[in-house]
Amino acid sequence: MAQSNLVRLAKRGDTIAIATLLNRAFHKQRVIVQVQLQGSCLKILLEGKPLPDQSQAIALIHQRMQRLQPERINSIQVYGRQPGATRPLWTEVRLLQGPTSPPDRETELSLQPIQPVEAQPVEEESHSHLQTSDRESTYPLTSRILTSPMSLQPRTIEARGMSALLTGFMLAVMLFVLGPLKVLFHGFLILVHEVGHAVTHWLFGRPAIPSVNLLFGGGITLVFGQSLWLIVLIYLGIAFLIYLCRSYPRLQGILVLLTLVYTVCLLTRTNTMLSTLMGHGMELVAIAVCLYFSTSGYFCRIPGDRAIYAMLGFFTLFSDMQFSWQLSHDADFRAWYEGGIGGMIDNDFVILANEYFGVDLSAIANMFLLGCLLAAAIAFLAFRYEAWWIRGISQLFQKQG
Structure with a gap:
């Protein structure tokens, strides 16, 4: 995101923008900054090993905040803590001077001397307050990972999210019921399906082009022979990625493990099975991603985006459930x-039933029906427990050594 937009939002008191700017300021020192607004006092946690010098860190933060003069913030309370510790090594409170309103009673209380008691985690500002259009359009999921939220609290769907889901659900029902519209939007399913085939073929060294079947309708993926040079390029790319992650041992270990799994798939029939499976598999991915974006508001740029995501997610869900039900009954x-x-x-x-799994076709259909329901459930669970898995990802990006 552009620095000017971050500064503009930070001046308005946006805690995520402030956290992003402070994280950039402390990036070279490998310190993670997390913030929470309590009344008109901004609580700031610095977490790193080693911690920066207290006086220098306080001076830097105070200087940046004085320049920003964020709305509604009259003071800052800064903690310094090492990763994994429960108590801060140091803490300090500073008033912000400038054209802001006088400190309220809550701020005056927060400026009292701090006793050396168990440190409470700095909680991220409640998601129910993140309802401005700038927040939804400007801060995708990657921003939340960079700010590394500490508050492990389930999210709830705010009013606009519920409205978007309901609108998208109703639109999907209309598209599903009305024949001409259903045929029109069936093209979206064909595109997702064939892209799923093509992407998986490419991952296993087989150039592929998603296309339309002009003879019999629907889609078809044109697949070419496996290329040794393409596989070599894939492994070189993986090796380079592992090298780039040398400062992140946890992430590097996961990449090595995934490379081993990839190699096993490449050397067995699993790779062709996955290439066949991922046509319908990509439809399940589309269900989960569309419903998640609609629920969370991420990657929504204009009004109505969330309803469109919900409509596509529910339409794909209804179509796939009908398909699997008809195949079984x-x-x-x-x-x-x-x-x-x-x-x-x-x-x-x-192909999957006869060549790979040796089961009746209805068994595959029933598994796909279950997958449709799981995809929708995963979208809502990923939203509700977002803080847990984002914190896990952020820990993978903590530098060591």
Whole structure:
């Protein structure tokens, strides 16, 4: 995000913007900064090993805050703590001078001498307060990871999120019920499906192009032979990524583990199974991602984006649930599906059932139906318990050594 936009939001008292600016200021010292607004006092936690010098850190923060003159903030309370510790090594309070309102009673109380008691974690400002259009359009998920929230509290869907979900649900029902509109938006499913095939083929060294089946309708992915040079490039890219993560041992270890799993898949039939599976698999990903973006408001730039995300997520969910249900309970539909594309090319689930898993087609259909429900559930659970998994990711990006 542009520095000018961050400064503008920070002047308005936006705690995430302030945290982002302070994290940039302490980046070279490998210190993570977290903030919480309590009344008109901004509580700031510095966490790192080693911690910066107290006087220098306080002076830097005080200078930056004096320049910003953020609205509603009359004082700062700074803590210094080492990672994993429960008590701060030091703490200090400073008043901000400038054209701000006089300190309120809550601020006066917060400026009393601090006793050396158990340090309370600095909680992130409640998500229910993050309802400005600037917040939704400017701060995607990556900003939340960089600010490393400490408050492990479940999120609740605010009024605008509920309104977007309800609007998207109603629009999806209309699209699903009205035949012409359903056919029109079925193209979205075809695109997602074929992109899923193509991306997975590319990951395993097979160039692929998602396309439209002009003869029999629907989509088809044109797949070429596996290229040794492409696989070499993939491994070189992985090696370079692991090298870049040399200061993050936890992240580096996960990348090494994923590389081993990737190698096993590449050397076995698992890679072709995944390439076949990820057509419908990408539809499940689309359900989860669209519903998550709608619920959270991330990557929403204009009014109505959240409702559109919800509409696409619910439409994909309804279409996939209907497809799996018909495949299990409608004999005519199942016979048509087993007939393949033009009577020559087997459909994905037929290939998975016969060539890889050796089960009845209805078993694959039922698993896909369960996957549809899980995708929707995962979207809402990821939103509700966002603080937990974001904190886990942020810990992977903590430098060591």
